[in-house]
Structure formats: structure tokens, C-alpha cells
Amino acid sequence: MVAPKSPFISPHWPFDIRRLPFYYGWLIWVFSTLGIIASIPGQTMGMAVFTDHLIEALHLSRTQLSMAYLIGTVASSLFLTRAGRWYDQLGGRLTIALASGGLATMILFISVTDSLAVSFGGSAVISFLLITLGYFGVRFFGQGVLTSASINVLLVWFEKRRGLMSSARGVFVSFGFSIAPLALAWLISSGGWHEALWTLAILCLVFAGLAVVFLRDNPQSCGVLVDGHTHEDQVPEANLQPSATLDQARRTPIFWLATLSLGMHSLLGTAVTFHIVSVFAEAGRSQTEAFAYFFPTAVFATTTNLLCGWLSDKRSLKPFMIIMLSGFLAAATGLLNLQHDWGYAALVVGFGIGGGIWSLVSNLVFIRNFGPLHLGEITGLCTSIMVFASAIGPALFSLGFDYFGSYAAAQWACIVAILLLIAFTMLTPQHAPNAMGKPLWQHKVG
Numbered sequence: 125m126v127a128p129k130s131p132f133i134s135p136h137w138p139f140d141i142r143r144l145p146f147y148y149g150w151l152i153w154v155f156s157t158l159g160i161i162a163s164i165p166g167q168t169m170g171m172a173v174f175t176d177h178l179i180e181a182l183h184l185s186r187t188q189l190s191m192a193y194l195i196g197t198v199a200s201s202l203f204l205t206r207a208g209r210w211y212d213q214l215g216g217r218l219t220i221a222l223a224s225g226g227l228a229t230m231i232l233f234i235s236v237t238d239s240l241a242v243s244f245g246g247s248a249v250i251s252f253l254l255i256t257l258g259y260f261g262v263r264f265f266g267q268g269v270l271t272s273a274s275i276n277v278l279l280v281w282f283e284k285r286r287g288l289m290s291s292a293r294g295v296f297v298s299f300g301f302s303i304a305p306l307a308l309a310w311l312i313s314s315g316g317w318h319e320a321l322w323t324l325a326i327l328c329l330v331f332a333g334l335a336v337v338f339l340r341d342n343p344q345s346c347g348v349l350v351d352g353h354t355h356e357d358q359v360p361e362a363n364l365q366p367s368a369t370l371d372q373a374r375r376t377p378i379f380w381l382a383t384l385s386l387g388m389h390s391l392l393g394t395a396v397t398f399h400i401v402s403v404f405a406e407a408g409r410s411q412t413e414a415f416a417y418f419f420p421t422a423v424f425a426t427t428t429n430l431l432c433g434w435l436s437d438k439r440s441l442k443p444f445m446i447i448m449l450s451g452f453l454a455a456a457t458g459l460l461n462l463q464h465d466w467g468y469a470a471l472v473v474g475f476g477i478g479g480g481i482w483s484l485v486s487n488l489v490f491i492r493n494f495g496p497l498h499l500g501e502i503t504g505l506c507t508s509i510m511v512f513a514s515a516i517g518p519a520l521f522s523l524g525f526d527y528f529g530s531y532a533a534a535q536w537a538c539i540v541a542i543l544l545l546i547a548f549t550m551l552t553p554q555h556a557p558n559a560m561g562k563p564l565w566q567h568k569v570g
Contacts, residue, residue, distance in 0.1 A: 132218055135345045138337060147352030148340060149281035149289075155339050157293045159220050159274025161300040162331045165231050165324045166266010168394055168514070169301065171259070173308040174234075177317040181238040182251040190518070192252055196259025197515035201508045204268045205370075208504015211269075212497070215341035216277030219500075221332045223270040228328035230261030235321035263511065272507045276499050279491045280342045283350050284437065290487035291433020294480075298426050302418065342496070367495030373502045377552050382489045383506045385449055385545050387513040389482045392456060392538050393475065395517035403521075403531055407462035417472060424476020425483075432484050441489055444481050445549050451478025453542045460535045 135141075141148040164170040171193070179189055211219045237258055241251040282289045311320035343350050373379045396403060404414035432444055451474045458470025490502050524534035 132214070133336070135340055135347075141340060141346050142348060148346065148348065149278075149343065149350075149352065151338060152278055152281045152340065153289055153293060155220075155335060156274050156278035157296050158331060159224070159277070159335070160271055160293070160297045162224055162328055163227070163266040163270040163274070164301065164304045165321075165328070166227055166262040166264075166268070166270065167301070168267075168397060169305055170266075170308065171262065172398075173305050173312065174317055174321070177312065178234075178237075178255060181317075182241060182255055183246075184248060184251055184255070188248065188252055189255065192256040193259050194515050194519055196256045196261075197263045198512055199260050200264035200268055201511035201515065203264060204272070204508035204511060205501060205505040207264070207269045208272065208500040208502065208507070211273050211276065211500025211504070216273050217335065217339040217341050219273045220270065220277065220339060221335040223265050223273060224328045224332035224335060226265040227262060227270060228325040228332065230258060230265060231321050231325040231328065233261060234258035235318050235325070267514075268507055268511055272503050273500070275487060276491075276503060277339065277341070279487065279499070280496045281350060285351070286491075287433040287436035287484060287488055289433075291429045291484060294429045294433070294483045295426050298422055298429075302422050367497030367499075368493075368502075369498050370501045370505060373490075373494045373498075374505065376493070377548075378489065378493050379502070379506075381445070381545070381548055381552060382485065383509050385445060385549070386482060386486050386506060387510045388449075388452060388538070388541060388545060389478065390510040391513040391517035391520070392452060393479070393517075394514040395521040395534070396459065396475075398518035399521050399525075399531070402525075403459065404462065406531060407467075409462065409468075413468075417468075420472045421476045421479070424473055425480040428477045428480030429483050432481055436484055436488060441485060441492065442549065442552075445485060445489075446546065448478050448481035448485060449542055449546045449549060451475065451481065453539065453546065454478075456535055456538045456542060460532060460539070 175186075175189060178184070179186060182189070184192075214222075234255070237251070237254040240254055241247075244250045244254075278289065278293065279286060308320060308324075311323055315323075340346050400414045400417070401411050404410070404417075436444060454470045454474030455478060456474075458467040458472075458474055461467030462471060486506075490506065491499055494502050520537070521531055521534045524537075525531055527533070
């Protein structure tokens with residue numbers, strides 16, 4: 125069973141992909157990559173560039189703006205499981221187009237929040253409510269729906285090379301995310317923060333239009349077979365397997381193991397990014413060192429992602445999960461000892477390796493164990509929990525610092541949580557059944 129085709133757009137409009145001289149999955153890979161990059165305005169590092177400008181324009185304190193971001197993010201996470209159900213019903217083509225259009229609308233809304241605040245009296249309460257609504261919108265449509273749908277739409281087009289294709293996409297996504305803050309800062313310096321937001325909104329609208337024209341939900345609805353097989357070939361086994369529902373999936377240990385592990389990365393990674401300068405200053409390190417940390421981490425993440433993506437297509441995911449969590453443990457330990465050179469190295473290598481495998485696991489674990497039919501709803505719940513974790517991570521570190529005068533308490537809490545997840549992973553039997561009665565850690569769907 126495979127994901128249904130969209131009931132609103134013919135898979136053969138405006139052209140029949142069967143007439144093309146190449147397998148269309150390669151173009152889906154391009155749009156999957158662009159879709160994740162298009163979500164940048166809804167990501168933490170995308171909005172962070174506008175923080176100081178919004179503080180000045182809305183006359184809010186940094187704490188007030190941070191609380192607006194927290195509330196908007198948490199609120200958006202509550203609706204992502206339902207959004208995943210929309211993906212299953214509408215298909216990736218329409219969902220990605222609508223999410224990109226919704227993201228553009230909310231970007232435009234944020235660009236006029238200062239004017240709207242003045243129109244409604246200009247009080248801090250009005251400014252806070254408006255920017256909270258704006259943050260809710262960009263986080264829901266950007267980090268939530270657009271990212272998840274763009275990831276999922278590729279997975280049904282490849283089976284034998286799914287891990288490798290996901291990892292190759294990760295290289296370009298990592299590059300796009302790494303240069304985004306500099307590109308956004310240049311846009312702001314060139315024309316102003318309002319104009320920068322308008323530019324982003326236009327780009328999202330253009331991508332929405334292109335998605336409607338070029339994206340397709342799955343190969344079967346278009347009359348082709350996964351991986352580019354012809355109809356004379358034997359149908360790949362993955363196309364013959366049933367799929368689990370969300371209710372079935374969340375009754376299995378693998379769902380919660382994967383979701384909590386991926387959520388831990390969101391919590392710890394966002395907390396470190398949000399407080400990066402302060403965390404490094406506590407360890408006696410400069411702001412330059414803090415920002416320089418991202419480059420070597422990205423190098424380790426990209427290299428790990430490519431290598432493990434190639435290896436994962438014929439191997440169980442359990443060893444990768446253990447290595448990923450061990451990387452997070454090394455990073456958290458390094459963070460706790462950041463004043464030492466070995467602590468800095470552990471932070472870079474740990475987050476690099478763990479983050480590289482995180483991308484791989486988030487792409488593969490759900491479709492392998494639960495199939496494609498309800499993938500949107502299943503990954504929607506996971507995304508909801510990850511977005512929620514990304515919201516409470518910075519708050520957890522802030523509260524720990526306020527109460528104990530140091531980030532150490534929050535770091536120790538993360539270490540304990542990671543150790544429990546490692547134990548959970550190692551104690552989960554290699555051949556325990558998944559929701560479809562098949563081996564839990566298999567390397568193929570079904």
C-alpha cells in the first residue's frame with residue numbers, strides 16, 4: 125500500500141512524467157531539498173537574525189520577545205499531528221504548496237506587526253500578542269509542516285537508495301542553513317528588515333507555485349515504480365507491504381524511542397544555539413569562539429551523514445541510534461567541561477556525529493517500521509514533540525541559570541536523559557516486532 129494521490133490535482137497535470145527520459149524521483153529530490161531550505165524563515169536561526177530589529181520596532185524587551193517565541197512555538201507544536209493527517213489526505217504536492225504559501229503569509233504579517241501595533245494603540249501587550257501570533261505562524265508552517273512534508277515526499281520515491289538520497293539532501297540543506305544567517309544579515313543591511321522579510325515571502329510564494337507544477341505525491345499514482353523500475357521489472361517488496369496507523373505506531377517502543385531521541389537533539393541543540401554566547405562566556409571563551417564552533421560541527425555532521433547514509437541502506441538502524449545518542453552524550457559532557465580544550469572538542473565532535481546521524485534516523489526510522497500510508501500523521505506527532513522540545517530547551521537552560529547561577533544543572537539533566545535513552549535503545553531486542561509484526565530494526569520497509 126502506498127500514500128494516496130491528491131484528490132485535487134491530477135498526477136498527470138500539467139505533464140505526464142512517464143514521457144520524460146529520466147526517473148522523476150531525481151527531480152523530487154531537488155524539490156524536497158528546496159522545500160527544507162525554504163523553511164528557513166520558520167527555523168530558529170532564520171528568525172534569530174531579526175530579533176534585535178523586532179525588539180526595537182515593537183518596543184519589547186529581549187525577555188518579552190523570547191517568551192513570545194516560546195509561546196508561539198509551543199502552540200504550533202500542538203497542531204502538527206493534525207497537519208500530518210492533512211499530508212496523508214492531500215498528498216505532499218498540495219501540502220508543500222499550501223505550507224509554503226502559509227509561511228509567506230505569516231512572514232508578511234511579521235513585517236507589518238510594528239505598524240499594526242501602532243494602529244491598535246501601540247502598547248506592549250498588543251505588540252506581544254501580534255508577534256506571538258507571527259511566531260506561531262512561521263513555526264507552524266515553516267519548521268513544522270513544510271519541513272516534515274518536504275522530508276516525507278522524497279521517501280516514497282526511493283527504497284534501495286533511500287538512505288543515500290536522504291544523506292545527499294542533507295549536505296545541501298546543511299550548506300543552505302549554514303549560509304542563511306549571513307545571507308539574511310546581508311539582505312537586512314542592503315534594504316532594511318522589512319524589505320528582507322518581503323523578499324523571503326516572495327521566494328516562498330514562487331516556490332509554492334513551482335511545487336504545484338513540478339511536485340508529485342508518489343510514483344505509483346503517476347504510473348511508475350519506485351527506484352525507477354519499469355513495469356517489466358519485479359515490483360519492489362516495499363510496495364507490497366501494509367502500513368501502520370498512528371494508533372498502532374505509538375503503541376510500539378520504536379516510535380517513542382525514536383521520537384524522544386530526536387526530541388533530545390532538538391532540546392539540547394536549540395538550547396545551545398539560543399544561549400551560545402552566554403554558554404561560551406561562562407566557560408571563559410569569547411564570542412568569536414562561540415560562532416566559530418558551528419563550522420567544524422557542520423563538517424563532522426555532513427561527513428557522518430553521507431557515510432552513514434550509504435551504510436544504512438543495507439543495515440539495521442539500531443547501531444546508528446546508539447552512536448547518535450552517544451554523540452549527544454559526548455556533546456553534553458563537553459558542554460559541561462567547555463573550559464577545557466577536550467570539552468570543546470567533545471562538543472564539536474559529539475554534536476557533529478550525533479547531528480549527522482539524527483538527520484538519517486529522522487528520515488528512515490518511521491517509513492521503515494510503519495510504511496508510507498500514514499507517514500504524515502506519524503511523523504507529524506514526532507515533529508510536534510520535537511518542536512515542543514525545541515521550545516522548552518532554551519527555557520530550561522535559562523531557568524537553570526537563574527536558579528543556580530550556572531548552566532550546569534540543565535546540562536546534567538540532559539546527560540541523565542541521554543543515558544536513559546541509551547539504556548532504552550540497548551535493551552530493546554534486535555528482533556522485537558514493529559507495528560506490522562516484522563523485525564523492529566530491519567533495513568527494509570515491512
